[in-house]
Amino acid sequence: MDERKPKMQKTLMLTDKGYKDLKKAVAACTVTNFSMFIPSMIMLLVIMELMKPFTGGNVSWINMWLYFAGGIAGAVLVFLCSKNDYKKTYVVSYMESENARTSLAEHIRKLPMSVFNSKNLSELTTNMMGDVATTEHVLSHIYPQMISNMITITVVCVMFAFYDWRMALAIFISVPVAFLIIFASKRIQEKLGRKHDKAKLEASQQVQEYIEGIKVIKACNLDGEQFEALENALRTMKKLAIKMEFGSGVFVTGAQMILQSGIGITVFTGTSLLMSGKIELVPMLLCLTIVTRIYGPILTELTLLPELFYHKIAIKRMRTLMSIKPMEGDEQKPVKEYDITLNNVSFRYNDQGEDTIKSVDITVPAGGVTALVGPSGSGKSTVSRLIARFWDVDEGSVKIGGIDVKELDPEHLMEYMSFVFQDVVLFNDTVYNNIKIGNMDASEEQVLEAARAARCDEFANKMPNGYNTMLGENGSTLSGGERQRISIARALLKDAPIVLLDEATASLDPESEAYIQEAISRLIMNKTVLVIAHRLRTIETADKIIVLDEGKVVEQGTHKDLMKKEGLYRRLYSIQQESLGWSV
Numbered sequence: 001m002d003e004r005k006p007k008m009q010k011t012l013m014l015t016d017k018g019y020k021d022l023k024k025a026v027a028a029c030t031v032t033n034f035s036m037f038i039p040s041m042i043m044l045l046v047i048m049e050l051m052k053p054f055t056g057g058n059v060s061w062i063n064m065w066l067y068f069a070g071g072i073a074g075a076v077l078v079f080l081c082s083k084n085d086y087k088k089t090y091v092v093s094y095m096e097s098e099n100a101r102t103s104l105a106e107h108i109r110k111l112p113m114s115v116f117n118s119k120n121l122s123e124l125t126t127n128m129m130g131d132v133a134t135t136e137h138v139l140s141h142i143y144p145q146m147i148s149n150m151i152t153i154t155v156v157c158v159m160f161a162f163y164d165w166r167m168a169l170a171i172f173i174s175v176p177v178a179f180l181i182i183f184a185s186k187r188i189q190e191k192l193g194r195k196h197d198k199a200k201l202e203a204s205q206q207v208q209e210y211i212e213g214i215k216v217i218k219a220c221n222l223d224g225e226q227f228e229a230l231e232n233a234l235r236t237m238k239k240l241a242i243k244m245e246f247g248s249g250v251f252v253t254g255a256q257m258i259l260q261s262g263i264g265i266t267v268f269t270g271t272s273l274l275m276s277g278k279i280e281l282v283p284m285l286l287c288l289t290i291v292t293r294i295y296g297p298i299l300t301e302l303t304l305l306p307e308l309f310y311h312k313i314a315i316k317r318m319r320t321l322m323s324i325k326p327m328e329g330d331e332q333k334p335v336k337e338y339d340i341t342l343n344n345v346s347f348r349y350n351d352q353g354e355d356t357i358k359s360v361d362i363t364v365p366a367g368g369v370t371a372l373v374g375p376s377g378s379g380k381s382t383v384s385r386l387i388a389r390f391w392d393v394d395e396g397s398v399k400i401g402g403i404d405v406k407e408l409d410p411e412h413l414m415e416y417m418s419f420v421f422q423d424v425v426l427f428n429d430t431v432y433n434n435i436k437i438g439n440m441d442a443s444e445e446q447v448l449e450a451a452r453a454a455r456c457d458e459f460a461n462k463m464p465n466g467y468n469t470m471l472g473e474n475g476s477t478l479s480g481g482e483r484q485r486i487s488i489a490r491a492l493l494k495d496a497p498i499v500l501l502d503e504a505t506a507s508l509d510p511e512s513e514a515y516i517q518e519a520i521s522r523l524i525m526n527k528t529v530l531v532i533a534h535r536l537r538t539i540e541t542a543d544k545i546i547v548l549d550e551g552k553v554v555e556q557g558t559h560k561d562l563m564k565k566e567g568l569y570r571r572l573y574s575i576q577q578e579s580l581g582w583s584v
Ligand SMILES: Nc1ncnc2c1ncn2[C@@H]1O[C@H](COP(=O)(O)OP(=O)(O)OP(=O)(O)O)[C@@H](O)[C@H]1O
Pocket: 117, 349, 350, 356, 374, 375, 376, 377, 378, 379, 380, 381, 382, 383
């Protein structure tokens, strides 16, 4: 964030507009605070009018009617000011939280995958929802009111100081003491807040794991064990929540008592000054009216103040996430050739530990099909992730058409690639929209054409609303083969010149596989294709086969070439051929 921005703007991570709107909200709150004095003043005037007969005067009914009219006008004014104040404070908070969530989402989208290795989903959801909600609450309920209350009380005290400094001091003295008590508890509150946050995160991870793994839990009868872990996490969260509430409660109640003692101090000072003839009754009553009026919002504010400390923790977390450098690159640079080369590439997922890919040289010729094979864990998927720049290589380079992928913005690079993975991610939307994701600019006709080519018609037409049928969360209502066909339809619609197929048909039954193979043949026509396959018979016709073992290229050539050698490929192929004869 820009160093020249005001401290409060930086602290609250506000946009320029948000900061301006916050100032407007403070102004609106201050106007409301002052407008609130009007009814109390009128009440005071009415009381004084009614007391006239006790001092030998008469009640003026004209005055009473005037006060009545003034009261109504005052009430309308208070209503209008409060309405404006509500609008200003809530608009700023909701607009800013929308901005914060959008910029977090945009930022997360551009982060290297290594970030997602070290952060889990619950942590990111907490950042996007919980931390922003804390900021939202602080902006709508604390900052504008706190600042405007400070302005109001300072103005009132300064005004009173002109009349009698002792009365001004009596009103004011307890306010800073009350605030000091809350701020003195900052360390304890922050510590408790951090612990509670950690417990909340642990609990939401447990809930997420429990719900995601519900099928396995049921199948393996793990209800007891898994539920116990969840229960423990929830119990710890409860304990810490109580501790936190108790911790803040002690200080808040103490601060409130001190503040309320201000009323007593004002009454005592006023009465003493009145008795000694140093002030008159009316100003003293005015003082008391104001003090009760002004302390009300501050009392509420004191209960909310500890949230400022938890907010600091939330802001720190958001700032840490925002400070992670996104992957950058040229957003325009055209890629004209589509051959892929890996030159002496080494890569490891974690800073500690062994390289997953070790000094690999690979060439994927443009317009042909290259297969990547090897035992499980040999690094096939990792190579495809490096080509797509989901991760950056540690050594060497990955080039497409002679351009290093590190020079290209990841989103720009994606324009040249389509993927079909074994795990297809589907959104809670219609079948049609799930396919359209492949190319948001495609016409309806193009979407349906791609869907037909990927053999989606067979299942979509049987659904209640055809292509407009909503899929459950992550397409839970579809079979593995159906999900794959949607994924292929997306890729067909995208029509990118490079296609990466990662175990696309590995988990399918023969009938689904036949459908998918047909759709895939259409997809890869005239494209640069890199296919990762476990079942070697599916890549026998590939133009080139690269064999990986423990992160190294150990063989390459055509199926025929490799079968002539006594190498890993031939061994894997023979094992698979043998297993075809097995039955259960
Ligand atoms: N996100 C990750 N973080 C840390 N290590 C990882 C990650 N993904 C993969 N690995 C490790 O890298 C190695 C290579 O994994 P990779 O998925 O590339 O192998 P693969 O050949 O595609 O395996 P498979 O055929 O079983 O899918 C494995 O040891 C794996 O445990």
